[in-house]
Amino acid sequence: MPQACGKEKVVRAVTRCKKMRAENQGIIQGPARPKSAPKIPAGNPWPTKLMLWDAREPTRTPKMLTLIVFPPAMGLKSPSPFSMKAIALMQMSGLKYKIKAGDPRKAPKKKLPILIDGDKTIPDSTHIQAYLEKELGVDFDSWMNPEQMAIAQSFRCLCEDHLYWVGVYVRWIENADYAKAEFFGKVPPLMRNFVFNMVQKQVRTALYGQGMGRHTSKEIHAFGATDIKAIADFLGEKPFFFGDTPGSIDAVIFATLINNLVPKTPFPPEGSVRSYPNLVAYCERFNERFDMPGV
Numbered sequence: 001m002p003q004a005c006g007k008e009k010v011v012r013a014v015t016r017c018k019k020m021r022a023e024n025q026g027i028i029q030g031p032a033r034p035k036s037a038p039k040i041p042a043g044n045p046w047p048t049k050l051m052l053w054d055a056r057e058p059t060r061t062p063k064m065l066t067l068i069v070f071p072p073a074m075g076l077k078s079p080s081p082f083s084m085k086a087i088a089l090m091q092m093s094g095l096k097y098k099i100k101a102g103d104p105r106k107a108p109k110k111k112l113p114i115l116i117d118g119d120k121t122i123p124d125s126t127h128i129q130a131y132l133e134k135e136l137g138v139d140f141d142s143w144m145n146p147e148q149m150a151i152a153q154s155f156r157c158l159c160e161d162h163l164y165w166v167g168v169y170v171r172w173i174e175n176a177d178y179a180k181a182e183f184f185g186k187v188p189p190l191m192r193n194f195v196f197n198m199v200q201k202q203v204r205t206a207l208y209g210q211g212m213g214r215h216t217s218k219e220i221h222a223f224g225a226t227d228i229k230a231i232a233d234f235l236g237e238k239p240f241f242f243g244d245t246p247g248s249i250d251a252v253i254f255a256t257l258i259n260n261l262v263p264k265t266p267f268p269p270e271g272s273v274r275s276y277p278n279l280v281a282y283c284e285r286f287n288e289r290f291d292m293p294g295v
């Protein structure tokens with residue numbers, strides 16, 4: 001990389017200072033969108049003028065968006081893959097927003113993340129993505145063709161409806177002491193066991209209802225290893241999931257992988273993200289490209 005000249009260094013330092021000041025006030029903004037459009041895959045029949053990267057202004061400038069997520073734990077800004085996905089989408093959007101830690105019991109659907117835009121509350125990471133697209137003009141995916149859309153949807157389900165539950169089992173059931181310390185470390189010791197046992201019971205019920213909890217630990221690990229391998233094999237040496245251009249599926253994949261990579265309880269323990277150099281490099285690449293806060 002060429003050495004930065006004096007003026008560039010000053011500009012970078014000023015930008016860094018501005019960013020730190022904004023972050024101190026809790027305001028975050030993803031990196032500016034590149035001015036030049038990315039390479040369009042040959043034969044893509046879809047319009048390119050609506051792409052995320054063409055520096056289009058949002059259709060409406062929101063006053064201030066607030067994303068409510070699970071509080072930091074396990075070395076992550078948020079240890080919830082869905083909260084991390086929403087943070088990743090916000091970073092990709094380039095919109096200004098604040099992150100606040102919240103309590104799912106107070107959320108409309110009793111789950112996090114939720115996005116607040118003035119008097120509107122949008123629960124669910126998928127609906128948050130749709131809101132950014134429809135209401136605020138952010139375009140994550142219009143460069144994708146129907147085949148890519150279909151593959152993305154399948155991997156989204158793999159991450160959110162299957163591998164997610166492997167993670168829940170490994171964290172809450174197999175590594176209960178770690179989860180207790182990370183999630184309830186600030187609760188007074190006498191209360192801690194009581195609260196943890198209550199939450200763990202709910203998690204067990206959810207795991208059983210979903211079905212994952214009916215399998216043995218070995219079987220659950222094997223499901224996880226197969227999912228991670230599928231992600232690693234599909235990604236191969238591509239920079240992002242479908243090549244040079246990141247899309248909303250990258251927010252899902254990144255959020256899933258980073259929740260596997262950073263906490264001390266990778267799921268599955270064998271065949272985890274750390275054992276695939278391309279997945280580790282992908283996490284680093286996404287993190288750097290979108291300047292992910294606190295990862």
Ligand SMILES: N[C@@H](CCC(=O)N[C@@H](CS)C(=O)NCC(=O)O)C(=O)O
Pocket residue numbers: 080081082083104110111112113123124125126
């Ligand atoms: N479909 C939702 C799922 C969100 C979700 O499951 N969040 C979990 C944390 S990872 C949650 O809030 N759990 C609280 C609870 O179930 O009580 C989304 O995409 O946002």
